[in-house]
Amino acid sequence: MKIKYCLGVALIACAFDASAAEYEIAQRNKAFAPVYLKIKVGDVVNFVNDDPFAHNVYSLSETKSFDVGSYPKGQGKQITFDKPGQVFVECAIHPFMKMKIEVTQ
Amino acid sequence: MTRRTTVAASFVVIIVCVIGTAVSAPNFNQAKVEQFQRLPQIVESPSNPMSPARVALGKALFFDPRLSGSQSMSCASCHNPSLGWSDGLPTAIGQGMSKLRRATPTIVNSAYGSVFMWDGRKHSLEDQALGPIQAKDEMNMDMTILLERLSTIKGYREMFDHAYPGEGITPDAIAKAIASFERTVVSTNTPFDRWRRGEQRAVSDAAKRGFELFLGKADCVACHQGFNFTDEGFHNIGVKTVDGMKDDDGRYEQLKLRGMKGAFKTPTLREVALTAPYMHNGIYTTLEEVVDHYDRGGDVKDNLDISMRPLKLSTQEKIDLVEFMKTLTSERLEFAVPRLPQ
Ligand SMILES: [Cu+2]
Numbered sequence: 001m002k003i004k005y006c007l008g009v010a011l012i013a014c015a016f017d018a019s020a021a022e023y024e025i026a027q028r029n030k031a032f033a034p035v036y037l038k039i040k041v042g043d044v045v046n047f048v049n050d051d052p053f054a055h056n057v058y059s060l061s062e063t064k065s066f067d068v069g070s071y072p073k074g075q076g077k078q079i080t081f082d083k084p085g086q087v088f089v090e091c092a093i094h095p096f097m098k099m100k101i102e103v104t105q
Numbered sequence: 106m107t108r109r110t111t112v113a114a115s116f117v118v119i120i121v122c123v124i125g126t127a128v129s130a131p132n133f134n135q136a137k138v139e140q141f142q143r144l145p146q147i148v149e150s151p152s153n154p155m156s157p158a159r160v161a162l163g164k165a166l167f168f169d170p171r172l173s174g175s176q177s178m179s180c181a182s183c184h185n186p187s188l189g190w191s192d193g194l195p196t197a198i199g200q201g202m203s204k205l206r207r208a209t210p211t212i213v214n215s216a217y218g219s220v221f222m223w224d225g226r227k228h229s230l231e232d233q234a235l236g237p238i239q240a241k242d243e244m245n246m247d248m249t250i251l252l253e254r255l256s257t258i259k260g261y262r263e264m265f266d267h268a269y270p271g272e273g274i275t276p277d278a279i280a281k282a283i284a285s286f287e288r289t290v291v292s293t294n295t296p297f298d299r300w301r302r303g304e305q306r307a308v309s310d311a312a313k314r315g316f317e318l319f320l321g322k323a324d325c326v327a328c329h330q331g332f333n334f335t336d337e338g339f340h341n342i343g344v345k346t347v348d349g350m351k352d353d354d355g356r357y358e359q360l361k362l363r364g365m366k367g368a369f370k371t372p373t374l375r376e377v378a379l380t381a382p383y384m385h386n387g388i389y390t391t392l393e394e395v396v397d398h399y400d401r402g403g404d405v406k407d408n409l410d411i412s413m414r415p416l417k418l419s420t421q422e423k424i425d426l427v428e429f430m431k432t433l434t435s436e437r438l439e440f441a442v443p444r445l446p447q
Contacts (some may be wrong), residue, residue, distance in 0.1 A: 030336065052327070053326075053327040053328070053330075053336075053412060054327070054410065054411050054412055056362075056364060058362055067362050067363065067364075069363065069364055070364055070410070070411050071411070072411060072412075092339070092360060092362050092364055092365055093336075093338045093339055093340065093364075094336060094337065094338045095219075095220055095225060095337075095338070095339070096219050096220070096337065
């Protein structure tokens, strides 16, 4: 029981490791830049809209599924990737906007 | 100021003046304006390169009512060149006079498209072409019967052989030929394009002001972008359901995300003066009504796109926007309908 509890705490500690890195993905000229990103579990990606019109960001991937709605120029949306695996990221407004994030242990 | 910097400065002033006159309204942002120029190359599909034989075959198929179950309806019944490649109806009329739930979009410039249908359920022209032939409420044609029927027509046998040697008369070849023809249906010279190339008198002052509003105060360019005036994207602009019609979820039928409920593909604005009524359900009869819709900031406010807001346009500004849209019509329709193979 006690061991289990400790393990849980350790896991949580890992997930919120202070070394979690932050990355930025731009949405510019109706494309993600870059279109491929490799990160570690717990890292945060900030999607920033650099276009003078709205974008969205969502994923229906098993590893991480999210939909942040749409947001205007200059705004960003932060997503924490908490499981290892592949995440296909898209913009619902512009279906040709696609990118891939690989989350490793 | 040294003499050299003065010279340099006046040189800059001269350049600014020259550019200023070339674009006529000096406050146009060049980058914003250049996106509306036609791409220099013809758009082709790498897996289905165009050839005159393929286009000729596709053109015949597009106009041939023998592609329908009743032998009375062709693609051109709804996508009619005389009506801006649409049908002039609020929503299409299909087999047995059945009223379809959505308006017929023009196929002009579909070569430039990356996603098709109001809800984006098709991803290429090839992918789209066989849909309406087989749809019960559209051309209602059984594919096996169609292949048999076409093989009995000598002219078609020859045309398929020329266009896709060795492939035979297959659904795939039919789709590819129709798509090849559709890629040739592009808008040609418009007053707008002539103006952008420097012909100052090609459009009225009202239209020029309208374009400025389009890029600025009215921000239509948030969605109607590029040569074909569409971002190939999906937006809910708050269009009401027509009385007696069912609510249409639009893009949400394909992509179950909150923001996609009631979102539809941004249509091209090229040839738009010829393709009334407007919107996916044909709710508006005139461009004036469309501009009023945007001026109100849309009608159905739940799930509205964040770019939609009341515009507070003056009467003159509304007129200017409409005048601008009317400059997007090709000068003339140069098109000969085909004599069908026998
Ligand atoms: Cu986008």
